[in-house]
Amino acid sequence: MTATLTHLHAGDSIESIVAAIEADGGVIVEGLLRPDTLERFNDEITPLLEQVTPERKFLNPGLDFFFGTRTRHITAVASKSRTFVTDVLVHPVLLGLCDAILAPGCARYQLNLAHILDRGPGAEQQYIHRDELVWVHVPRPHPELQLASVIALVDFTAENGATRVVPGSHRWPWERVPETDEFAVAAMPAGSAVIYLGSTLHGGGPNSTADQWRRGMHLSYVLGWLRTEENHYLATPPAIARALPRQAQELLGYAAHDALMHGGGYLGALDLRDPVEMLADGSL
Ligand SMILES: [Fe+2]
Numbered sequence: 001m002t003a004t005l006t007h008l009h010a011g012d013s014i015e016s017i018v019a020a021i022e023a024d025g026g027v028i029v030e031g032l033l034r035p036d037t038l039e040r041f042n043d044e045i046t047p048l049l050e051q052v053t054p055e056r057k058f059l060n061p062g063l064d065f066f067f068g069t070r071t072r073h074i075t076a077v078a079s080k081s082r083t084f085v086t087d088v089l090v091h092p093v094l095l096g097l098c099d100a101i102l103a104p105g106c107a108r109y110q111l112n113l114a115h116i117l118d119r120g121p122g123a124e125q126q127y128i129h130r131d132e133l134v135w136v137h138v139p140r141p142h143p144e145l146q147l148a149s150v151i152a153l154v155d156f157t158a159e160n161g162a163t164r165v166v167p168g169s170h171r172w173p174w175e176r177v178p179e180t181d182e183f184a185v186a187a188m189p190a191g192s193a194v195i196y197l198g199s200t201l202h203g204g205g206p207n208s209t210a211d212q213w214r215r216g217m218h219l220s221y222v223l224g225w226l227r228t229e230e231n232h233y234l235a236t237p238p239a240i241a242r243a244l245p246r247q248a249q250e251l252l253g254y255a256a257h258d259a260l261m262h263g264g265g266y267l268g269a270l271d272l273r274d275p276v277e278m279l280a281d282g283s284l
Contacts, residue, residue: 025170026196070123074116076235105143112222132198146198148220161207169201
């Protein structure tokens with residue numbers, strides 16, 4: 001594992017972060033969450049994690065294999081954590097990157113998935129994959145579909161299962177298998193994120209520690225005309241979404257995808273109207 005990822009800081013320019021992502025398929029951005037934000041977010045997450053166990057049901061046997069039995073999961077994060085909604089989902093660096101990488105391919109981008117993975121001792125190397133294969137039916141080549149991140153909510157180390165990324169794999173032929181020395185370990189301090197494209201090979205590393213839980217969050221955004229991995233209308237229904245800031249409502253998919261200005265039509269209407277406007281006027 002001798003490959004490396006560029007380390008930048010949340011205060012660096014969006015252009016420099018985009019350039020690193022386009023060159024390597026991924027980058028580490030340190031300082032994405034300020035220490036006080038990180039502490040507040042973790043304070044909200046800890047009691048949620050205490051209510052779940054790693055032994056749980058998944059959608060299909062493929063996910064049983066993918067996630068294993070040593071990881072605690074929190075989903076529907078927008079409905080459970082105010083800090084996520086106000087400080088993470090709408091983070092200016094993440095949205096700045098989405099503006100550069102996703103906006104050219106759609107009328108608006110949206111949240112794909114926000115998923116806390118607390119990978120416990122004994123968690124195995126995750127299957128190395130490309131996130132965008134959830135949209136396998138989109139013919140290639142295609143515009144960038146997804147921008148993803150794994151945010152370190154504790155320090156990520158090689159021992160506790162820091163995400164492993166294959167720099168350059170976003171440009172590889174689909175069938176090429178990485179050699180051991182082509183992996184980079186996304187070791188980084190808490191509050192940092194590894195940010196990568198949907199086409200970049202990666203996976204959670206093995207947790208070889210005796211007692212450390214590697215708490216991280218997968219947070220990804222997708223073109224507004226694709227179906228999202230998590231069903232946000234069920235995860236964060238109108239009764240909850242109504243109380244959220246408008247920008248969060250929009251990212252959760254309550255805003256119609258209106259491509260009129262691109263010569264197209266609209267998606268995601270309710271009663272031929274824009275649901276986010278209906279949240280605003282009290283009719284939803
Ligand atoms: Fe992934």
